[in-house]
Amino acid sequence: MKLFSQMTAALTAGFALFGADSVMAQSLTRVNNFGSNPSNAKMFIYVPRNLAAKPPIIVAIHYCTGTAQAYFSGSPYRQLADQKGFIVIYPESPYSGTCWDVSSRATLTHDGGGNSNAIANMVKYTLQQYNGDPTKVFVTGTSSGGMMTNVMAATYPDLFAAGIVYSGTAAGCFYSQSGGTNAWNSSCAQGQVRSTPQVWAKMVFDAYPGYEGPRPKMQIYHGSADTTLHANNYNETIKQWAGVFGLDPAKPDVTQANTPQSRYTTYSWDNGKLIGVYAQGVGHSVNMRGADDMKFFGL
Numbered sequence: 001m002k003l004f005s006q007m008t009a010a011l012t013a014g015f016a017l018f019g020a021d022s023v024m025a026q027s028l029t030r031v032n033n034f035g036s037n038p039s040n041a042k043m044f045i046y047v048p049r050n051l052a053a054k055p056p057i058i059v060a061i062h063y064c065t066g067t068a069q070a071y072f073s074g075s076p077y078r079q080l081a082d083q084k085g086f087i088v089i090y091p092e093s094p095y096s097g098t099c100w101d102v103s104s105r106a107t108l109t110h111d112g113g114g115n116s117n118a119i120a121n122m123v124k125y126t127l128q129q130y131n132g133d134p135t136k137v138f139v140t141g142t143s144s145g146g147m148m149t150n151v152m153a154a155t156y157p158d159l160f161a162a163g164i165v166y167s168g169t170a171a172g173c174f175y176s177q178s179g180g181t182n183a184w185n186s187s188c189a190q191g192q193v194r195s196t197p198q199v200w201a202k203m204v205f206d207a208y209p210g211y212e213g214p215r216p217k218m219q220i221y222h223g224s225a226d227t228t229l230h231a232n233n234y235n236e237t238i239k240q241w242a243g244v245f246g247l248d249p250a251k252p253d254v255t256q257a258n259t260p261q262s263r264y265t266t267y268s269w270d271n272g273k274l275i276g277v278y279a280q281g282v283g284h285s286v287n288m289r290g291a292d293d294m295k296f297f298g299l
């Protein structure tokens with residue numbers, strides 16, 4: 001019955017958007033059994049009609065109060081998937097308020113059973129189900145989803161080739177001393193948590209002890225006037241990945257003013273292994289840049 005009503009909803013959406021002659025027009029679909037999921041995160045997927053033979057996969061993670069459907073409608077990936085034939089996974093937070101758990105030890109640990117583990121299982125399911133390209137799996141997200149993007153890159157470096165963070169915080173910055181799940185961490189949000197690249201990098205290394213394989217390249221967007229997640233979180237996130245990659249956060253190789261647009265500055269380290277985009281005067285809503293994301297992902 002549940003499945004039936006979902007199918008009906010999907011078909012109705014298909015009719016509404018594309019008309020009766022394209023019942024198969026794709027829409028966002030819930031996937032119930034994608035593997036172990038002790039934290040009860042929800043999985044939604046968008047599989048375009050012109051699916052590539054070995055499709056790349058993008059995981060697109062919503063903000064607090066957001067839903068999979070809201071991010072599906074509000075982000076550029078659906079159109080890009082139609083053009084390029086990749087799959088988009090839209091995870092949905094199981095918590096009221098729909099922030100992601102970026103605070104518990106479980107979620108900050110590879111195969112720890114938290115939300116990060118659930119999202120990794122969504123990726124593994126999709127790779128298998130659709131013959132996905134394991135070398136082209138990417139993660140991105142906004143705000144809480146941006147935090148989660150850093151957490152995914154830290155806990156599952158083996159899965160992702162690249163991550164793009166819109167207005168997030170460093171992996172581990174929202175850690176809850178009292179063991180809270182999806183807890184708010186005011187000192188991090190207010191930009192008061194400041195550490196060395198070494199300390200930040202250790203949080204990443206500790207998320208998957210013993211891992212020595214390749215790690216995703218990272219691109220970090222943040223607005224200088226962000227009052228929800230203070231702009232210093234940009235600097236700490238850059239320090240974190242610079243620490244992980246053995247780079248000097250104070251010495252980007254390339255600095256480009258007014259790039260990609262007026263008042264944004266783009267900093268690049270190690271041929272784009274790490275890119276920071278600092279948006280002067282912009283608040284918590286840094287616009288997603290679909291075409292640029294495709295370039296960074298190599299799609």
Ligand SMILES: *[C@@H]1O[C@H](CO)[C@@H](O)[C@H](O)[C@H]1NC(C)=O
Nearest residue numbers: 172173174175176177185193
């Ligand atoms: C907030 O996170 C920091 C690490 O970034 C941690 O040291 C601090 O204890 C956390 N605050 C709470 C209330 O748990």
Ligand SMILES: *[C@@H]1O[C@H](CO)[C@@H](O)[C@H](O)[C@H]1NC(C)=O
Nearest residue numbers: 231232234235265267276278
């Ligand atoms: C954070 O980084 C930006 C961009 O490089 C820089 O303008 C700003 O001064 C830095 N803030 C701190 C507190 O270092």
